[in-house]
Amino acid sequence: MEQTKILLDENEMPKQWYNILPDLPTPVEPPLNPETKEPIKPEELESIFPKSLIEQEMSSDNYIDIPEEIRDIYKLWRPSPLHRAHRLEELLDTPAKIYYKNEGVSPAGSHKPNTSIAQVYYNMKEGNERVTTETGAGQWGSALSLACNYFDLECKVYMVRSSFEQKPFRKSLINLWGATVIPSPSKETKFGQQFLEQYPDTTGSLGIAISEAIEDASENDNTKYALGSVLNHVMLHQTVIGLESQKQLEKVDEYPDIVIGCCGGGSNLAGISFPYIKDKINKKHDPEIIGVEPSACPTLTEGSFKYDSGDTAMMTPLLKMYTLGHDFVPPSIHSGGLRYHGCSPIISRLYDDGLMKGRNYHQVEIFDSAVKFARTEGIVPAPESSHAIKCAMDEATKCRETGEEKTILFNLSGHGHFDMSAYDKYFNKKLGNE
Amino acid sequence: MEQTKILLDENEMPKQWYNILPDLPTPVEPPLNPETKEPIKPEELESIFPKSLIEQEMSSDNYIDIPEEIRDIYKLWRPSPLHRAHRLEELLDTPAKIYYKNEGVSPAGSHKPNTSIAQVYYNMKEGNERVTTETGAGQWGSALSLACNYFDLECKVYMVRSSFEQKPFRKSLINLWGATVIPSPSKETKFGQQFLEQYPDTTGSLGIAISEAIEDASENDNTKYALGSVLNHVMLHQTVIGLESQKQLEKVDEYPDIVIGCCGGGSNLAGISFPYIKDKINKKHDPEIIGVEPSACPTLTEGSFKYDSGDTAMMTPLLKMYTLGHDFVPPSIHSGGLRYHGCSPIISRLYDDGLMKGRNYHQVEIFDSAVKFARTEGIVPAPESSHAIKCAMDEATKCRETGEEKTILFNLSGHGHFDMSAYDKYFNKKLGNE
Numbered sequence: 001m002e003q004t005k006i007l008l009d010e011n012e013m014p015k016q017w018y019n020i021l022p023d024l025p026t027p028v029e030p031p032l033n034p035e036t037k038e039p040i041k042p043e044e045l046e047s048i049f050p051k052s053l054i055e056q057e058m059s060s061d062n063y064i065d066i067p068e069e070i071r072d073i074y075k076l077w078r079p080s081p082l083h084r085a086h087r088l089e090e091l092l093d094t095p096a097k098i099y100y101k102n103e104g105v106s107p108a109g110s111h112k113p114n115t116s117i118a119q120v121y122y123n124m125k126e127g128n129e130r131v132t133t134e135t136g137a138g139q140w141g142s143a144l145s146l147a148c149n150y151f152d153l154e155c156k157v158y159m160v161r162s163s164f165e166q167k168p169f170r171k172s173l174i175n176l177w178g179a180t181v182i183p184s185p186s187k188e189t190k191f192g193q194q195f196l197e198q199y200p201d202t203t204g205s206l207g208i209a210i211s212e213a214i215e216d217a218s219e220n221d222n223t224k225y226a227l228g229s230v231l232n233h234v235m236l237h238q239t240v241i242g243l244e245s246q247k248q249l250e251k252v253d254e255y256p257d258i259v260i261g262c263c264g265g266g267s268n269l270a271g272i273s274f275p276y277i278k279d280k281i282n283k284k285h286d287p288e289i290i291g292v293e294p295s296a297c298p299t300l301t302e303g304s305f306k307y308d309s310g311d312t313a314m315m316t317p318l319l320k321m322y323t324l325g326h327d328f329v330p331p332s333i334h335s336g337g338l339r340y341h342g343c344s345p346i347i348s349r350l351y352d353d354g355l356m357k358g359r360n361y362h363q364v365e366i367f368d369s370a371v372k373f374a375r376t377e378g379i380v381p382a383p384e385s386s387h388a389i390k391c392a393m394d395e396a397t398k399c400r401e402t403g404e405e406k407t408i409l410f411n412l413s414g415h416g417h418f419d420m421s422a423y424d425k426y427f428n429k430k431l432g433n434e
Numbered sequence: 435m436e437q438t439k440i441l442l443d444e445n446e447m448p449k450q451w452y453n454i455l456p457d458l459p460t461p462v463e464p465p466l467n468p469e470t471k472e473p474i475k476p477e478e479l480e481s482i483f484p485k486s487l488i489e490q491e492m493s494s495d496n497y498i499d500i501p502e503e504i505r506d507i508y509k510l511w512r513p514s515p516l517h518r519a520h521r522l523e524e525l526l527d528t529p530a531k532i533y534y535k536n537e538g539v540s541p542a543g544s545h546k547p548n549t550s551i552a553q554v555y556y557n558m559k560e561g562n563e564r565v566t567t568e569t570g571a572g573q574w575g576s577a578l579s580l581a582c583n584y585f586d587l588e589c590k591v592y593m594v595r596s597s598f599e600q601k602p603f604r605k606s607l608i609n610l611w612g613a614t615v616i617p618s619p620s621k622e623t624k625f626g627q628q629f630l631e632q633y634p635d636t637t638g639s640l641g642i643a644i645s646e647a648i649e650d651a652s653e654n655d656n657t658k659y660a661l662g663s664v665l666n667h668v669m670l671h672q673t674v675i676g677l678e679s680q681k682q683l684e685k686v687d688e689y690p691d692i693v694i695g696c697c698g699g700g701s702n703l704a705g706i707s708f709p710y711i712k713d714k715i716n717k718k719h720d721p722e723i724i725g726v727e728p729s730a731c732p733t734l735t736e737g738s739f740k741y742d743s744g745d746t747a748m749m750t751p752l753l754k755m756y757t758l759g760h761d762f763v764p765p766s767i768h769s770g771g772l773r774y775h776g777c778s779p780i781i782s783r784l785y786d787d788g789l790m791k792g793r794n795y796h797q798v799e800i801f802d803s804a805v806k807f808a809r810t811e812g813i814v815p816a817p818e819s820s821h822a823i824k825c826a827m828d829e830a831t832k833c834r835e836t837g838e839e840k841t842i843l844f845n846l847s848g849h850g851h852f853d854m855s856a857y858d859k860y861f862n863k864k865l866g867n868e
Contacts, residue, residue: 007441076811107808107811375610378541
């Protein structure tokens with residue numbers, strides 16, 4: 001059998017992130033102050049973000065150095081392996097070649113530490129002592145806790161109440177790395193208190209948790225807020241995924257015809273695809289780029305491209321993005337990481353400009369694909385990542401029909417070790433088909 | 435910072451397992467028929483094991499080829515990375531160098547697939563269609579399910595009832611890869627029925643589950659039994675771990691002064707240490723080898739070296755081994771994989787001959803070390819593996835006191851993603867200190 005995994009040595013890990021902003025054919029529109037509706041000034045963001053991240057958010061540099069302290073932590077698990085899915089190809093009887101980047105090898109089990117490590121590093125450099133954030137199923141909360149552990153910052157995670165109660169083990173991970181996690185809405189913020197008075201039985205939402213984390217960061221000294229997706233600097237940090245994959249594919253003399261990532265806020269899709277979109281913009285190559293969403297939360301595929309707020313309390317700057325509306329409450333599908341009403345402004349722009357395509361799938365077909373993947377490649381995939389798997393399988397199946405020998409690359413954004421209850425429901429036929 | 439991970443390419447993966455049997459200074463004593471107390475004949479074992487494994491069990495060849503079909507599956511995750519624990523060393527302020535082999539990268543999350551893949555392969559080659567086994571916490575059951583999935587054999591797992599009820603997620607893994615898992619004692623075997631009649635409220639034990647799995651294999655056509663530890667052929671298959679580690683350490687010009695593995699039945703300790711014990715026997719090197727046990731089940735350190743049965747119903751051949759007695763019921767510590775009354779006859783022999791040392795630790799100090807490891811190296815370790823971590827930390831701390839720059843190697847046999855409830859108990863101070 002040909003090579004199964006393509007590895008890079010630590011010294012082959014990228015030394016810079018790729019910033020797509022200056023390459024965009026249409027520039028992204030600026031974030032607006034939610035009260036004045038005027039473009040926000042960098043200094044207005046300084047109450048919640050460190051200056052270096054605000055600079056990155058608006059940078060016109062094409063490449064940004066990855067500081068050595070960040071690279072040293074990345075090396076605990078990076079470069080992540082690129083796998084050739086021989087057994088999945090055999091199952092599908094396809095002439096296509098399927099490759100996947102395995103971001104599940106990080107300590108937190110997903111691609112999220114690529115940006116949490118960077119964000120906490122810059123906070124540490126600027127003397128901040130504490131960061132706050134929200135988390136849904138807990139992928140981002142655990143990644144931020146891991147990062148704060150390394151740079152010795154305090155970390156407070158507002159976790160959507162329904163997940164806090166139903167998904168105890170990512171909460172345990174957050175505790176293990178030393179952060180504090182409380183259910184949201186909480187009594188510890190004014191917004192949380194108000195919300196609880198009005199809706200005492202609420203199970204919470206990501207939008208509410210964001211509002212609480214931002215309020216906490218704004219009102220406490222030396223405290224900043226950290227967001228795990230959507231913003232430009234988050235997309236930037238994730239490009240290490242795609243840059244590594246390019247070096248790995250070069251080693252086997254391949255270039256992808258199709259690049260696939262699941263898409264919630266957009267960070268793992270950005271990570272795997274932006275370096276390929278650069279080639280597309282520069283007319284060096286013309287890969288098809290596909291963002292895959294749950295049918296239950298079809299932001300790109302069925303939302304509108306307009307200015308909207310990132311949170312329920314409308315505390316965040318207004319972002320021009322694909323959105324289902326900041327008051328949209330998606331059904332409680334198991335892909336908690338894809339249940340966000342909005343999408344990265346850069347990805348929204350690329351989608352609107354036709355540089356990316358979108359697709360959405362229902363929950364049961366996602367788990368059908370996840371099980372086929374686990375039984376061929378061995379790895380138990382996260383439900384979120386299984387959206388990318390399903391799309392890759394569909395594309396490979398098309399190749400069987402057309403005879404095309406396409407090279408397909410997808411990002412396996414994380415493992416599903418903390419999602420086994422969802423697999424149980426699938427096998428017991430108790431999984432809703434939202 | 436110096437290199438963090440030492441990787442091997444797939445083509446550097448060992449092509450043979452190392453068989454220590456012909457190198458042993460004192461030969462292991464033969465297994466005895468439990469009824470006649472006479473040395474068992476190979477053909478007597480054929481009702482429960484395939485011939486090729488019985489041959490390996492008694493082989494005098496020093497190296498045994500790893501068939502290509504097995505190597506192809508190993509390549510899904512092997513060679514496993516060797517990590518240098520820089521951050522743990524810093525925490526301990528030690529001049530020692532700490533390396534660990536990360537077997538948690540396998541799909542089942544432990545070293546167990548190294549032998550399950552091999553065992554199921556040989557069963558498939560001999561035309562068997564079904565295998566049975568027991569499992570405690572589920573590491574071995576999930577590894578065997580994974581293997582049966584690849585070679586298209588049916589798999590039936592008898593899971594200790596208390597784990598079946600309290601640890602649902604390894605059960606989910608077993609289902610995911612296609613095996614059937616039922617709580618033991620069950621009504622599906624005569625022994626299980628009898629036991630349930632006598633003790634209707636029993637929570638089961640590993641010894642009972644082994645009896646059921648063996649009965650099932652003996653009484654059903656084309657069905658064999660598979661054991662995840664203790665036996666010589668299991669130790670053999672695990673040597674791929676130590677052989678890889680030798681190549682990896684050579685790349686950084688190192689040889690360990692101390693080699694450490696946790697020890698229940700003994701397979702991961704055998705895997706990491708036998709290639710080094712070969713060097714010790716041949717007087718090429720003189721590393722210290724340490725097997726680490728829970729104080730709650732101190733087989734090597736406090737048991738007796740004698741013939742004993744491997745299961746409760748006394749259906750297995752009698753093995754000359756260190757044992758706490760086949761009716762010993764250890765306290766319900768979270769290191770389910772180390773709760774076995776006996777130990778590999780080869781390891782027992784090496785221990786008795788002074789070629790290995792033993793040590794035992796209490797549960798709370800194990801979790802203290804696990805948390806320190808997770809906060810430095812990032813990885814969440816399995817409680818079992820944390821016994822090796824604790825010992826490595828103690829040895830490195832001694833080096834701080836003596837100033838010795840020892841090279842310490844330990845086996846991280848698995849991750850702890852399915853053990854988070856134990857971490858919760860630790861943080862809530864509800865963990866017993868057995």
